[in-house]
Amino acid sequence: MKFEKVRWGIIGCGNVTEVKSGxxxxxxxxxxxxxxxRRTGELAKDYAKRHNVPKWYDDADALLNDPEVNAVYIATPPGSHKExxxxxxxxxxxxxxxxxxxxxxxxxxxMIEACKTAGVPLYVAYYRRAQPRFLKIKELLESGAIGDVRFVSTTQHQIPSEDVKDPAxxxxxxxxxxSGGGLFFDLASHTLDLLNFLLGPIKEVHGFASNQAGYYKAEDIVTGTYRFESGVHSVGSWCFTAFENKDVNEIIGSKGKITFSTFGTEPVLLTTANGSEQWDFEPPQHVHQPLVExxxxxxxxxxQVCPSTGETGSQASWVMDQMTQGQK
Known part of the structure; x- marks a missing residue:
């Protein structure tokens, strides 16, 4: 399948498409x-007008059957992704x-099987795989900057927003x-996919998922241990009803460590016995753009080959399922 120009149609032109992707x-x-x-036609019409898009629809089938559209970006919540x-x-x-x-x-x-059967590619919007900040981390790992990788730790804590406290x-x-679950599915998926990208696939997972605060039914805390195919070990904790916001990942090796955040703009920090070095990166104006390219x-x-496919994207889903299957 080869196109002279990719002519996109977006299903679900909500907030994420305003700046991040659209x-x-x-x-x-x-x-x-x-x-x-968008199901609400007036909102689709408004989006099209503001973003200089020639056509708008309030019916997904009509967009999918438009002969001018030769590729589709699905930007709805996960509940309708498969459909x-x-x-x-x-x-x-x-x-x-x-x-x-x-x-x-x-x-x-x-989804993977349907696309294989139809002979069409399936890509997943784990856009960090193409951003310079995370490509630098991959370069450091592959160059042996921290020696042999031994261990990874992830900590993500978040102060609960007021809207999650109101059932209405x-x-x-x-x-x-x-969504598939709570904020763990929305946010931790980024980190888990990124670690799969940086260190190879995760092959064994053990986790605990609970709802501690009772604001909603889905899990609000998850802790887990997991092991990569390469033998690297990892621990993670994700708490979405904490007193502070925290976002820290550390990849520890035999000769040093790399410290970085998944969502923040802090420098990528390399620490070895010889001292420390850091790299600053400005986030792209449209965070999806490097991956879309x-x-x-x-x-x-x-x-060029896109680094985020249905196969790679499904690995994060598998890990999250394994971590939350015994939610209490």
Whole structure:
């Protein structure tokens, strides 16, 4: 499958598409955004007008059947990712789907199989895989800057927002039937996918998931241990009802360590017996753009391969399922 130009249609032009992703489809070479869809037609019309998109729809099937659309970005909550991915595959159109890629690993597998059967590529929007900040970490690891990797620790703590305390205003991200679980599924998925990218696949997982604060039914704390195929060990704790915000990852090796955050803008810090060195990176204006560029280059045959596929994206879903399967 090779295109001269990738002509995108977006299903679900909500908040994430305003700055993070939507404009990237118009700024990348050989890419253009030709249609958007939202169930509320007036909102789709408004988005199209503000972003100079030629067409808008309030029906996903109409967008999928538009002959001008040759690739689809699914930016809805995870609860509808499988449905729209299967429809896009049936329509013969490559899919770029938001993360986490589905409600669970089982749905992820269905999506992968549907796209394989239809002969269309499936990409997942784990956009950190293409950002310079995290590519620098990968470069440090591959150059042996910290020697042999031994251990990884992840700590993510978050002060609960007021909306999660009001049952009448619960955001979709903590409604498991829509999101797959609580904030762990929305946020930890980024870190787990990133660690898979940096260190190879996670192969063994043990975890505990609970709801401690009682603001909603989904888990609000998860702790886990996991082991990579390479033999590297890891521990993680994610608490979304803590008194402070904290976001720290450490990759520890035989000769040093790399410290970085998943969501912050702190420098990437390398510490060895010889001292420390750090690198600062400005986040991209449109955080999806570096990854979207790899997708477009792959689809137009420019020799680049997107590093985030259905296969890689499903690995994070598997790990999260394993960590939360015994929620109490």
């Amino acid at each position: 404009p990237a489809f118009q700024k990348v070479k050989n890419s253009e955004l030709v249609a958007v869809m 729209y991915t299967l429809k896009a595959a049936k329509a013969g159109k490559p899919v770029y789907v938001e993360k986490p890629m589905a409600l669970n690993f089982s749905e992820s597998k269905e 205003k619960l955001p979709w991200r903590v409604q498991s039937e829509v 790899t997708v477009v280059k792959e689809l137009t045959g420019e020799g």
